[in-house]
Amino acid sequence: MPDLHQENKVFSVSAIRNIFSGFLDVLYPRHCFACDKSLHEEKNTYVCESCLKIIEATEARRCIKCGLTLGPGITSSSKGCHECKNNSLRFENSFFVSDNIEPVRTLIRQFKYNKHICLTTPLGSLLANLLHQKTIGEIDFVVPVPLHWKKKQERGFNQSELMAKRISKGLSIPVSTNNLFRARNTLSQTQLSRTQRQENVKGAFKVKIQRCFIKRMFSW
Numbered sequence: 001m002p003d004l005h006q007e008n009k010v011f012s013v014s015a016i017r018n019i020f021s022g023f024l025d026v027l028y029p030r031h032c033f034a035c036d037k038s039l040h041e042e043k044n045t046y047v048c049e050s051c052l053k054i055i056e057a058t059e060a061r062r063c064i065k066c067g068l069t070l071g072p073g074i075t076s077s078s079k080g081c082h083e084c085k086n087n088s089l090r091f092e093n094s095f096f097v098s099d100n101i102e103p104v105r106t107l108i109r110q111f112k113y114n115k116h117i118c119l120t121t122p123l124g125s126l127l128a129n130l131l132h133q134k135t136i137g138e139i140d141f142v143v144p145v146p147l148h149w150k151k152k153q154e155r156g157f158n159q160s161e162l163m164a165k166r167i168s169k170g171l172s173i174p175v176s177t178n179n180l181f182r183a184r185n186t187l188s189q190t191q192l193s194r195t196q197r198q199e200n201v202k203g204a205f206k207v208k209i210q211r212c213f214i215k216r217m218f219s220w
């Protein structure tokens with residue numbers, strides 16, 4: 001059973017830190033959110049250099065659709081790996097900073113569930129830097145995966161939206177938060193298999209086309 005009092009306290013400190021970071025650094029010295037190392041010599045960050053280096057070193061050869069790590073001798077075409085080839089996935093490419101392993105696993109938990117939204121900057125920068133290095137066609141908008149309004153109300157924020165805004169800033173591409181919405185609430189994906197995940201979100205997202213969105217998409 002989560003300690004709600006503790007969670008609220010953590011959220012309060014986190015929210016206040018985002019506003020008065022310099023002042024709070026004196027009262028609550030910063031530690032790396034992944035390994036707890038003191039960050040007194042590393043300014044304006046919440047993840048230490050060592051953890052960032054571990055994350056950057058985990059880049060692997062992957063399927064361009066599902067991100068599955070490709071072992072020696074396993075190939076993947078533009079249609080993806082052997083599993084993806086049989087599915088009509090309606091997107092061209094996907095990019096991954098890391099598998100769900102340490103230290104990323106802890107950082108995501110601290111960001112998403114313990115509500116340390118100050119981690120938006122280091123995590124969003126990792127994604128923006130990765131996208132900078134890739135050859136991607138022209139991008140019109142960065143679109144975050146929307147949360148159902150009930151879940152957003154419970155959590156207080158949409159982690160995907162915060163990250164999208166950081167990526168938008170890093171890549172100088174506008175962000176669109178109003179054109180895609182979640183039409184129904186869905187189960188958490190964390191304990192589901194690949195097929196169950198696909199079933200779980202089937203029909204859950206709808207597009208709300210606005211005039212300015214159409215204008216931008218077709219360059220009127």
Ligand SMILES: [Zn+2]
Nearest residue numbers: 032035048051
């Ligand atoms: Zn660390």
Ligand SMILES: [Zn+2]
Nearest residue numbers: 063066081084
């Ligand atoms: Zn695949």
